[in-house]
Structures are given as C-alpha cells and as structure tokens.
Amino acid sequence: MNRLNHLLNFVLLGLLVLSQSCSTESAGEKATSTHVLWYDKPATYFEESLVLGNGKMGASVFGGVESDKIYLNDITLWSGEPVDPYMNPEAYKFIPEIREALANENYELADKLNHNLMGKYSQSYAPLGTLFLNFQHNGNVENYHRELDIDKAVSTTSYQVDGVTYKREYFVSYPDQIMVVKLSADKKDALNFAVKFDSQLRFNTSADNDLLKVEGYAPYQALPNYHAGDEEPIKFDENRGTRFSTYMKVESDGGNSMYTDSVLTVSGASEAVLYVSIATSFNGFDKDPAKEGLNNQAIAQQQLNDADKKGVDKIEEAHIADYNMLMNRVQLDLGETTAPELPTDERLKRYFSGAEDKNLEVLYFQYGRYLLIASSRTEGVPANLQGLWNPHLQPPWSSNYTMNINVEENYWMVETGNLSEMHRPLLSFIGNVAKTGAVTAKTFYGVDKGWASCHNSDIWAMSNPVGGFGEGDPVWACWNMSGPWLSTHLWEHYQFTQDIDFLKNEGYPLMKGAAEFCLNWMVEDKNGNLITSPSTSPENKYITDKGYRGATLYGATSDLAMIRECFLQTIQASKVLNVDDEFRAEMEQALAKMYPYQVGKKGNLQEWYYDWEDAEPKHRHQSHLFGLHPGNHITPDETPELAKACKTTLEIKGDETTGWSKGWRINLWARLLDGNHAYKMYRELLSYVDPSGNETQYSKGGGTYPNLFDAHPPFQIDGNFGGSAGVIEMLMQSHQNQIDLLPALPDVWPAGSVSGICARGGYEIAMDWSEGKLNSVTVIAKAGGSTKLVCQGKEKEIELAQGESLTLEW
Template identity: 35%
Template sequence: MSKIHGFLSLLVILFLGCTQKESTAQNKDTNLTLWYESPAVKWVDAFPMGNGRLAAMNFGGTDVERFQLNEESLWAGVPSNPYADDYLSKFKKVQALLIAGKNIEANKYGLENMVAGPASFRSYEPLADLLIKFNASDSVSNYKRTLDLATGISKITYRIGDSEIVRESFISAVDDVICIKLTSKGENKISCNISLDRKKDVKITASPEGKLYLDGQIVDVEAPEAYDDNAGGSGKGGKHMSFAGELQTEISGGNMTASENDLVIENAEEIVILFTAATDYNLSKLNFDTSINPKATVTDILNKVQEKSWQELKDVHVKEHTAMFNRVSLDLGKSINDSLPTDKRLLAYKNGAKDPGLEAQLFQFGRYLLIGSSRSPGILPANLQGKWSERMWAPWEADYHLNVNLQMNYWPADVTNISETTNALINWFELITEIGKPLAKEMYGANGWFSHHASNPFGRVTPSASTFPSQFNNGVLDALPGAWMVMNLWDHYEYTQDKVFLQERLYPMLSGASEFILDVLVSDAQGTWHFAPSASPENMYMDVASGEMLRITASSTYHVSIINAVFKATQEAASILNIQDDVTKRIEIAKTKLPHILIDDNGRIMEWRNDVEEKEAGHRHLSHLLGVHPFSLITPETPELFEAAKKTLAWREANGHGGMGWAHAHALLMHARMLESKKAYQSLNTLLSKGRKSSLMNTIGPFQIDGNLGATAGIAEMLIQSHLKNENGDFIIHLLPAIPTEWSNGKVTGLRARGGFEFDMEWDKEVLKVHVISKKGGACIVQAKGKKEEVLLKAGEKRALIF
C-alpha cells in the first residue's frame, strides 16, 4: 500500500468514525427522545410507530402490554360517487339565482334538489390489538418507557425482583413487519399469554408452531340495523374488504403451547414476535380486489424474514429510518427541563416554563409522524389521523379532508427534507383527478377535473358530509378543494425542480384544474366572472334582508384565492415547459375578469363579496387568508392587502379563533408569513400548552395529525421562507424571517428551500453563519438580518455566507 493511499484510507476511517459518533450523539439527544415513568393509560399517550403501511400505538403496560394496530388500507364501505339527478341543470339554475342576487332562493332550491344519498361514506377501521398478558406476581420498579424519534424504536424497561425486563419494538419499512423483543435478565423469566383481538368481522386462530392467524372480512350493515355515524347514510351493506394478519413467535428457554386463539409461554428468557398484515385493496382500482389474497401477501412478507436474526432486523431498520430522519437537526437551546419525563415537561411548559428543547422536539415529532404515516411501503397518503386510529368509526371517518387538513399534512414534507413522503399523496391524487374528469362533464358541463372536500381510498369526489344539509353546505357549495390540493404538488415541484414530474404528471393536473374553473365561471351584468355557487368553509354570514344565516354566495374570497393561485401556477408551469395552449390563453383573459380581494371599512379582508355580519368572528378556518399562506398572493409587496390580512387574523384571534389544533397551526404559519415572530411564537405556545396534554399528539379537539404536521411546517416557516421571487424569477430565500427572541441562539441543518437549495444555519444574537448547497444548480437571493446576497451555484456546489 502506498503512503498516500494509506493516508487517504486513514482519513476515510476517521471521517466515518466521526460521522458515526455524531449520529450516535444525535440519537442520545434528550430532545429526540420521548419518555415516561409509567405505562400509557390513554390512547394518545401511547407511542406511535409506523412504516407508512403498518401502524401501532405501544402502551408499555406491565400487566398487559397493548399494541393497537392499523393497516393503512383497511376501510369499511365501497366506492360511491352519488350526485343528484339532472345535476347540471340544477347547478345552472342555482348559478343564475346567485348572479341575480337571489341568495335565499338559491339556497332553498339547492338544499331541496342538489343532494343525493348516501350523504357520506364509511370509516377507516383499526386492524386489531396485539395483547401480551403477563403472569408475574412480584411488584414492578424502575419503570421507564422511551421512544427514540431518530431510530423509531420504542423501549420499555423495568425490574421485577432482581430481574431486568426489557421490551423493544419497531416497525420496519425495509422488511414490512412489526418487530417486538422481550428479554428477561435475571432469575424471573417471562410467562405470558399472547393474543390478537378485534371487535368484529374476524376469526383468530393459534397454531402449535407459535403462530397466530387473523382472517377477516368487513361486513357492513346499514342503519337502522347497525350504527351509522352519518345521518344521511354511508353506503350499502354487504361483505366488503378482506384482510389478514399473521404473528409468529420464537422463544429462547421455557416452553410455548397454543390454546384455541392465543399462545401460552412459560419461563422464557427471550421472546421475539414478528407481525404483519394486509388487505385486498388495489390502489390502481381505488377499490378492494377479490383477485388479491391478503393471506398470501402476509405469508410472503414473513417468509422473506425467516432467516434474519433480531439484530439484522433492527440494524437494517435503524439504518434506513435514521437515513431519512437525520437529514434535519434542530437545536434551539438547552433548558433545565430537558431531562424531565415528557408528561412533566409538558406540564411545566403549560405553567410557563421556557423550554426551547421541547419546541424543537415538537418539530421533530411532526417529521417522525409524517415519515411513519406516508412513505414506502405505504401507498396511501396520511389521513386525518395519519395511520393511527383506534375507533371502529373514527371522527370524520379519518378521511382525506381537502379544505385545509390534507394540505396541512404535507406542508412540512419538502421544507423538512422528507420529500419522498409526498409520493403516496401524488399517486393517490392523480387517480382522484381521473375519477373527476367524466363527472366534471356530467355534473358541471366542464372539461378538466374536480374534487369536493371529503375523499377516501375509494375515490369519492362528489359532495359528501354527514347529513344532507351539510352535504349541500360543505360539499355542493365547494367544488374547488381538489384545485387547492394540486397546489401542494406545485410546491413540491418548486422545491425539487423535477421537470420530468412537472411535464408528465403535474402540468396535466394543473391544466385540468384550470380548465374546470374556466368552464364553470359565469359573468354578471357588469362583466365580472364569478365562481358560483361558492362558500367559505364552515363559516356563515347573515343575510341582511331576512336575518337568515347562509353559506351560499358567489365568488367567496376563498374561491377567488384558489382560482388566482391555480391560474398563476398553471401559467408558470406552461412557461417553464414552453407550452402555449388554449387553457393558458383563456387564463390570461379570465385574470382580468375575476373579482378582486376586497377590504372592508374596518380594514380587514372580506370573506364574502358583500360586507356582511359573520356568524363566528373567531371561526377556526382562515379560508379568506389563503392569499397569505399557502398561496403567496398577499405579501409585503402588496402592502395594503398585507396589512389588512394582519388585522383580519388579529380579529379572528381576539374573538377566540381555534377549537382545533390545526387552526392554531395555520395561524402559526400565517403569522410567520406576516413576519410576526412574537405572535407566531404565541401560536406555537398554544399548540404545546392548550388542553390537558401529557403527550405531543395533537389533542386540541379529537386527535388529528394535521395539528402536529402544521406545527412542524410552522416552525420551519419561522426559520426559512422561500415563496417570493425577484424580477428575474430567482427565489428569494429569507433566513430566520420570524425568529422569536426566545430562539436567540440556535442551529439547524438540512432545511430545504424552493429552487432546489438546502441550508445549514447557526446563529446567535450577533451573527448568522450559513452554508447553502444547490441540488440542481441555479441562482437565488439569500436574505437575512436586512442584508441580501446573490448566490449562483452549480449542481452539488456549496457556499458559506455570514450575516
């Protein structure tokens, strides 16, 4: 070996050693570990684990250990896209009434004629509970349960007598199995019963080889014979989706026998449990598929891991998980509470303790949840509860809500460097747009595609809600949630600069959304083009003449904002791809005909076209402020609207805005965009302290993952913003744009910006040190501390900056 070659080899070894030490050090960071001194009692206090397809909530019990299990595609119901007979003519009549100013008449006619059953659809369902019942008589001491976000490993340790009991569990994305290991170190061995449990539609059997089999088929029963959460109905009954699961067990020491439906283990030193599950869902069909045998799928998965040791399973899982998770690190400073158990830490924070580490932990917890609920081997996007749900009928069916919630789920994906989590969303949503094309013709006489606000894995795009009045108000009056949703995909392009994706997949969706809007727009007598019928999600206004509370209108600010954003993105995409077509020409004309966003006499953005009294001044939705976030239509470059937007959000919050975690998360994002660092921090404080919190799960309202993911996006928005461009079309990347005084010192690595750039930052009160790398090559403007730097980089090139 030459001296040079030997020296280089030594450098490589030293580098790898340092890298490994850094990774290990990060994994030991107290702000990447959730921990408790007792088992979880409430579902929301258990530890979530997931690999995108399988999910589990681990309770950590010492008498009974519970893993509440989910499989992403296990949904009740069947495909259904109902709509009223002769919908198009009825739609045209309502349009005409609204353009004539006859809102009361239009509302009455629509309620009576434009709804159809079933009003909604059935729910996402839990798979089963995996239960381990222990037969130990001695008392437990030194209990601790931890969840390491960086490795995705849940660990429970405690002592029984002189024996240490250790349980580790994780869900491997590589091997697609839930892995659990129980170990006793000492004289007290492990005696337990292992079982699977599900309330209905299942048969569970045990085999002497240490296996449990779960075979099921959802049998839907219509009301009144069975419960239906939707008064307007949820679809026909019958034998529907099939599913299967298999658990296999291996023990060291002791013995194992099988009873009818559980495994009995006595005096084992070690127990390894592997479990996986599957359904007969077929994404390409947006339906279950009887040609798929879920039992065979399960067996095939487990056969592939038969020869792997526990350590091999664990090592490959940790390597793969940390490769994603460790792309971004965040240090906002130390706290005396860093070493507290999570529940006590949250209580201290609620009582006013400063804890920047907890705020950084919330940020990373959101990334962990998105990784666990939207990635390969999963094929479906994260729903209202991610993939974690314990109720047979989940709140709002745990559906895909497209009037803010699903969008919010994916706002942190690109900026926090886990762009691949959007793949499941893109693949599913592309199929949704295809479902919408023929229905656009039939229902609206329009080309392009649409989707209303509530969807599911079966491709519901027509109006949906729990009752028929709600179906009209929330569904019929809002045909543009799909158009809003496609803007998430436009954001994804701006971050990745993937022109193949833009040309082959995104542009057809953008163009189709624009074409639908163009075909639906209708002119009033003054020549203004309106989108009608219209509404502003879930809020109401009072009709002055009658005193009646209504939602129906023409051209709500919400819809005008969506239309302007989609038109702008479509034109930009066409320009990048050198496309000149009929749609882009029509957009250019339509832009001059659309209503403007209006400001009322109080200096606030108007939610509707007329200055009316709103039912809820503190309503949770911020639909009329979408121009601020996520659409970047209202910015400091539009100062009158920008100031009006600030007053509007202040008005909402002064009147009690909230009730749901996602609402506070959206306010956080809005304040960050408005460069209001103090108010953004207050919204973050609310998310961490409101309610009886003992875990980081968003429980302001029933658990919904959007509050967690929106919080992560909001913190990122406080640290980096890249939604503006200069006159040359280069992105302006604003660093620490809404940094609160509480974060006067900090460090972040791996955040991404639009244009394909990635940033590392370290700052104190005086200096901001920056490293920027370009993934694709290109120019940008980096702005911080009132200064600007022009940056031009080749692909892979890195540059250091100081502000």
C-alpha cells in the same frame, strides 16, 4: 477543490448543530431530550400511547405491565369499495336555478337548492384490531419506564418485579414490512406471557403449525359518526369489503411455545421475539377488494417467512438505517435550555404553565417529521386525519381525507422538512382523484373539461360533494375547490425537486385539469368580473345586511384565492415546459377579469363578496387568507395593503382556536413576518390537553395530548404537521428565486442553528445565528441555478452548479 471544501463546510455545520444539541443534553445530569418521549407509567388512553409506523402498518403501544395493549392499523384498511362517480348524474341541472336565486340575492332559496348538489358520504378508515400481551407477574412494580426514541423509531418499556428486570422493545420495519416485539427478563426462565387478538371487525383466529393466524374483513359501509339518517351506519357482508390477515410467530430463548386457535403462549423463557405481519386485499382505488383484491394471506405469510429467515438483529439494523436516512437529514438547535428532565406529560404541563423548554419545542418539531415518515410511505394512500393511527370503528370525521385544509396541511412541511419522498402518497392520490373528479365535474357541475373534487375523500378517491344526498349542510357539504388546492402540491414538489420529468408527465397534466375546471366553472357577475357561483367558504356562515344567516353565495374570496394560485402556478408550469400558449393566455385573461380582493370596513380581508358579518367572527377556518399561506400571491413586500388586511383579519379572529387551525395561524403569522406572534401560537399549540376520547370540543381550543398528538380536540394529526411547518417558516421562507433567512425569528430564539431544511429552486440550507443575527449560511444546490439570499436588510446573489455548495459568513 473549492467545491469539496464547501461540502466539508456543510457537513461540519451539520455536525455543529448536532453537537450543540448533544452538549445541551449533557449539560446536566439529566438534560431535557430533543428526541425521546418518556413516561413513568403505562398509557391508559389512546392519546397517551406511543405510536410506531412504517407508512403502511401502524401500532399504538400502551406499555402495560400485567397486560400490554397494542392497537394495530393498516393504512389500506378502510370500509367500502370503489365509488360510483355517477351517483347523482343529473345534479348539474340545478346549477342554473341556484345561480338565478343568487343573482336575485335570494340566499335562502340558494341554500335550499344547494342540497340537490350532494352525493354520498366518504367511507371510514378502520381499526384493524388489538394485540394483547398478557404477563404472569406477582409482586410490586418498580422503576417503570416507557419511551419512544424518534432517533431510531423504537419504543421500549421496562420495569422490575420481585428483583427481575423485564424489557420490551417495539418497532415497525419499512424494509421488511414487519412489526417486531423483543421481550426479555434478566432472570432465567422468568419470561411468561400469552398473545391474544381482538377486533371490532369481523374475524376468526386459528393455529397453523407455529403461527397464530387472524383472517378478517372490514365493513362495506361505515357512515360518519355525525350521520343523522335512519340507515344502519355500519354494514358487514362476508362477500364484500377489504380482507385483512394478521399472522404472528414467536421465537424464544429457552422455554416453551404453544399455539391454540386463539392464543399464543410462551412460558419459562429468558428472551423472545414476536413477529407480527399484516396485509390487506386493497389493490387500488378502482378495484373491488373482495373480488379483485391482492392475496393478503400470501403476502402476510411471505413477509413472515422472510423475517424469520433474516433474523431480528438484521431486521432492526435495516429498520434503523432506513429510518435514519430520512430522519437525520434535518437537525435543529434553538439554544440553551434550563428546563429540568421530567416525563414528557409533566414536561408538557410545565411548559403550558409558561416555563421555558426550548428542547421540547425542538422535540415537537422533529416529532412532526417522525409522524410523517411513519404514516406516508404507501403509493396512492396519503396520511389521513389521524395519520395512520385510529382505534375507532366510527372515528371522528371518518378519519378520512378532509380536503378543505386538513390533508393539505399534513404535507406543508414535507418539502421544506427534507422528506420529499413522503409526498408521493399524496401526489399519486391526486391522480386518482382526478379520474373520478372528471365525472364529478360533469355530473355535479356541468363542466366537460378538467376535474373537480370537494370537501371529503377516502381511499377510493371519491371526489363528489358529500352530505348524504341532501341530508348535510351546504356550509360544509357543498364546497368544491379542493382541486385547485390539491394541484398546488404538484407545483410545490417540482419547485423543491426541480424534477422536470415529474412536471411534464404527471404534475402539469393534473394542474391543467384543475385549471380547466375553474376556467369553465366561473361566470361573470353583474359588473363583468369572473366569480364562482354557487360557492361557499369552508364551514363558515355569513350574515347578510338583511339578517339572513347562510352558507351559499357567489364569489367567495377563498374560491377566488385558490383559483388565482392555481392559475399562477399553472401558467408558470406551462412556461417551464414551453407548452400550451393558448391555454396560458386564457388563464392570464381570466386572472385579469377575476373579482378583486376587497378590504372591509374593519380593515379586514373580506371573506364574502359583500362586506357581510361572519356568523362566527372567531371561526377556526381562515380559508380566505389562502393567498398569504399556503399560497404566496399575497406578501408584505408585494401586496402590503392586502397583507395588512390579512393581519387585521387574524387579529379579529383572535388566537383561541382548534389544533389544526393554530398550526395554520403559526404559518400565517410567519408569512406576515411577525415571529413573536407566530411563536405565541406555537406555544399555544403545545398547551396540555387531557385525553378526550372521541369527543369533539371546538370551544375549548386546541393543544397537545400527553403523547404529543395534536388535540383538535379530538385527535387530528394535521396540527402536528402544521406546527412543524411553522417552525421552518419562522426560520426560512422561499419564493420566486429568493430565499429569506430568519424572516420571522422570534425574540425567544436569539441563538441557534439548523441544517437540512429545503428551499424552492432545489436548495438545501444550513445556518447558525446568535444574538438574533445570522452568522453564516451554507447552501447546497440540488439542481443548480441562481437565487438571492436575503436576511435582515442584506442581499446576496449566488449561482451554483448542480451538487455545488457555498458557505457565506453573514
């Protein structure tokens, strides 16, 4: 009975959070929403469109009146084909020369030699095509409204022309793998429209009974837009590359439907439902999509047939139920708001001017969760730099997996935000990368144990250092530490789920492989400390005491921080599983010998082996602070001197930086227990930015586009995910058998409540607070065990059985 009471208390607290949020919205005639993005005009730019997705198929809806435009994507549609990991089989032979140059402090020579440790570029995430819905409207448009309701993952567009109200409703279903567009007019026979398709890829269209069919294929090569060589960047071959099929069918109430080779037309209808089915031939990272691919035509046809039989009402019902099962797990209320109801872009501009809008802060947090659900549900294919949504044939940075921060940042809130299932695409992708990475370790680095991965990857799980075989700059091309960073996600997943089978069969073997590479890659410096050589610090350059500006060095702090975290976690995992005593001892001995952190003359945490100056003191990357976040071996309590040095580093860097970097700094300031500074960065992340297309603007700093996409600029989705993660870090942090409640609560959130967020150890938390003080907390144990709750100077030890909950008045 006691356990039942606890569960009831937890449910009631969750309902309290929801009711508080609802009461805030109903306080005025039109209160600001925590779950709806809306606008009073159609989108002109991609960064104004409203995006939908089911983890595989993506749609960016513009909501035009005479012509509606919908960009289509499929997360498995990339350029290229399986990578040859043996692309540079003798690269490792240059390692001794580079190490010798570094030992002689000849950094210029080391930089030149490092060009030999480069392979091919990654491939690019491709835009599938554009759907056009053209309407016959004559007259003035009134009462235009378009919105995205992230409580339902449904977008709508409505307006009036000549007294007729037209409405469109769009959603992309995960259970039925279909996109649906419902169209209606409130006057009989007033609905007239035509559907057309276009693409930057190779394609043809045809009519087949009551279907409009598109068949096409992606390029077998799409080099980055920063490629400087003479080689043709985009290459198509009808016998190579990933195939795609897009099949469309319409059902109308009244009127007539007609299909030609390129157009689907509906005339004189009152209502219509357009089904869009997409499939590709992608069959895994190691399968040729042209010769060993899936039957994309059969899959697209089957999805359409099944949808037709099921009917739109049941499809929508299943879509919303599936989505709500994930989205509704977490509720957040940050207290009363006085912000007026405005279109979301105007609301963002008002907030940018310094005005209060707590519900916009909640909306942005939940929008991050929405985007992750929409872009991360395909095995082996994680959310990329743009999540799932990309209109460019040569997108910024190939819209690939940039692994020196970006793909990892995408998943910082996947466990804390109670979306653990969305972690699977990344976790399974790591297993793929480890396979090519075993070859990379041998051929590029001369290491016969474990696996290595570097700066970039793609759907083909490439792991090699990039740079076009010497074309690139070592400052970004030659970094090789993404293996230990990626491996931390395996341990994170175990810590939150307590899934021992996952750890034993999948997580630990991959963690061990990453650790094995690191053990065999490190060498001793002149004092007998273990270091990496050669190394770089992601995308940043140093200035030596002799004035040389370079990238290649030995013992970069970020390398050693990631290796430390990898070793510490792998040691813990081996203890949990009670395996590999000898290997564990090797890691423990290596940890004791590693070159220690150094505090520089400015009080900062040194980024370089020596106390050198940064070529860019305010550089966007802060990789050497990895031990503070996302790692946790630097903490204010356990390592106060190092935490203080991290703080000084952030102060030197300043707050003006790109979108994803602001997302990282929110989390770093939260780990330093400075909620007010974390909140300052959160506000700055929501700075309004005009759409910028494909232009990279490092100097202007990051922010948010009208559709709440993160502006690097240009668009990168990692800032959205990093920002959402940062909100949870301000409200709750968890480490070794301890859950810290409200550790970095900013002054501007004196009252609020949250439910459904998750802590390490397999716990789910709900709590409410007022006047900056915790009132009550409810803990549910998903796995069972003991932990310590800490808040504002008070500690309470608790022990719960699996499924048991406990509510405490604080």
